[in-house]
Amino acid sequence: xxxxRYPVFQGGMAWVADGKLAAAVSQGxxxxxxxxxxxxxxxxxxxxxxVRSLTDKPFGVNIMLLSPxxxxxxxxxxxxxxxxxxxxxxNPSKYMKLWLxxxxxxxxxxPSVAMAKxxxxxxxxxxxxxxxxxxxxxxxLTTMVLVPLIRDATTLPVIAAGGIxxxxxxxxxxxLGACGVQMGTRFLSAEECNIHPTYKEKIVNAGDxxxxxxxxxLGHPVRSLRTQFARNYxxxxxxxxxxxGLEALGVGALRLAVKEGDVKNGCFLSGQCAAMVSKVExxxxxxxxxxxxxxxxxxxxxxxxx
Numbered sequence: 001x002x003x004x005r006y007p008v009f010q011g012g013m014a015w016v017a018d019g020k021l022a023a024a025v026s027q028g029x030x031x032x033x034x035x036x037x038x039x040x041x042x043x044x045x046x047x048x049x050x051v052r053s054l055t056d057k058p059f060g061v062n063i064m065l066l067s068p069x070x071x072x073x074x075x076x077x078x079x080x081x082x083x084x085x086x087x088x089x090x091n092p093s094k095y096m097k098l099w100l101x102x103x104x105x106x107x108x109x110x111p112s113v114a115m116a117k118x119x120x121x122x123x124x125x126x127x128x129x130x131x132x133x134x135x136x137x138x139x140x141l142t143t144m145v146l147v148p149l150i151r152d153a154t155t156l157p158v159i160a161a162g163g164i165x166x167x168x169x170x171x172x173x174x175x176l177g178a179c180g181v182q183m184g185t186r187f188l189s190a191e192e193c194n195i196h197p198t199y200k201e202k203i204v205n206a207g208d209x210x211x212x213x214x215x216x217x218l219g220h221p222v223r224s225l226r227t228q229f230a231r232n233y234x235x236x237x238x239x240x241x242x243x244x245g246l247e248a249l250g251v252g253a254l255r256l257a258v259k260e261g262d263v264k265n266g267c268f269l270s271g272q273c274a275a276m277v278s279k280v281e282x283x284x285x286x287x288x289x290x291x292x293x294x295x296x297x298x299x300x301x302x303x304x305x306x
Contacts, residue, residue, distance in 0.1 A: 001125065001157070002083060002105065003058050005029035006291050008170075009128070009159055010283075011184025012062020012086055013136065013269070014038065015258040016195055019050025021283065024192035026057035028284030033060040033086060041072040048080050058083035060107075065090025078102035086128060089137055089220075091115070096122045109161070111139035111146070113153040126157040128182055133163030135185050135271040138213060138223050144176070151177030165273035167293015174298065183290070185271040190283040198261030199268055202227075206274035218246055225268040229253060233267075 008030040010017065014037025022032030032055075034047045044061060051059050061077045063070060066089045074095040077085050081102055087095075088109040096119075099106050105125040110116040116127050129150040131143025141149070143162040151158050160173035161182035170181045187193060188203045202225055214233045215222045224230050233249055241249075250267065257266030281289075 002031060004031050006287050007159075007180030008287055008290060009033060009060075009086070009161075009180065009182035010187050011134075011161070011182055012036070012060070012088070013184050013188075014064065015254055016188065016193065017062070018194060019047035020054070021187065021190060021193050022047070022059050023051045023054035024190065024283040025187065025287070026051070026059045027055040028282070028287045030283075030287050031058065031060055031084065032283075033062050033084070036061055036063050036067065036069075036073045038064065038067045038069065039073075040069045041076040044073050045076050045080065048076075048082060060084030060086055060105075062086045062088060063092075063095075064088055065092060074098060078104065084125075092119065093122060096124075107159070110150060111141070113149055116150045116154045116156075120154045120156055124156060126159060126180075127154060128159045128161050129178070130182070131160075131162030132213075132223070133272045134161055135211070135223050135269040135274075138162075138221050143173070147173060147176040147178050163271060163273050165271075165276040165290075167290050167295070168297055169273070170290050170294040171297035171301075174294070175301070181290075185274050186277055186286055186290070187283060188270070188274075189277045189280050190286060191280055192283050195258050196261030198263060199257055199266075200280060202263075202268055203270060203274050203277050204279060206270065206277070208275045210274050211270055211272050215246075215250070218243060222267075222269065223271065225270045225274070227266070227268055228264050229267055 006029045010025040012033040012035035014035045017035035022034045025032035084105045086107050107126045108119045109128045129147045132138040147160045157179045159180040160178035164181045165186040212226045213221045253267035256262040257268045
């Protein structure tokens with residue numbers, strides 16, 4: 001459908017997934033995705049131009065639907081006719097007609113069966129079933145449960161996300177009914193990823209209990225590394241701080257992590273699978289490692305069948 005070699009999407013991480021990273025993933029055979037986050041349309045258009053200057057392969061843009069710039073970014077990706085739009089943090093209904101008329105494949109992140117059925121009716125090309133193991137905004141269901149539920153609820157191709165960092169995770173996703181995977185945390189360790197060296201170091205050195213979820217009280221839980229900021233936020237969340245104060249506490253924290261590596265005030269978003277990431281390497285090598293690992297696991301799967 002998309003003209004990519006490997007069925008691997010790179011997550012559209014805000015402040016992280018820029019044109020350079022997206023181009024490296026697409027050139028390496030996956031689907032690179034620019035993360036629009038809360039950025040204005042001018043930034044997104046600039047990153048699109050960067051990708052096109054580095055590769056002729058298909059790529060996408062992720063739009064966070066809660067962004068104050070969502071309307072103008074939605075218009076920009078239609079004008080630029082990018083191959084794919086992925087969406088998160090909301091319902092993409094109001095933009096579907098615009099994107100479909102521009103020939104864009106719309107692949108929303110769906111945290112529930114109801115949302116999967118809705119976007120299927122609206123004309124989505126596929127869906128991303130993202131479990132709560134993932135970094136950033138998370139839902140309640142795990143990838144193990146969500147993927148087969150979504151697979152049974154729609155006729156569309158399903159891409160699995162959340163907790164996938166190697167060939168074993170990809171193979172498991174295929175057996176659950178997915179036809180592709182999306183990875184964010186694994187690509188934080190890509191050489192082409194422009195996050196602060198401190199951020200990259202924290203991912204590579206993460207342990208099995210490295211993450212925690214905050215923000216449940218506000219209705220938009222977020223998974224990040226267990227840093228001083230995350231612990232302080234959790235104390236404030238359950239210590240009686242008003243909602244307005246909690247909202248203000250999180251403003252700019254991701255940028256401080258990504259751009260400055262601020263270990264005290266920065267929010268280092270990460271999935272649970274950070275503990276499985278052990279080295280920094282080119283994006284193309286990550287893609288090959290994941291797919292070769294998946295093939296090895298799947299070739300051995302017949303031993304379980306009499």
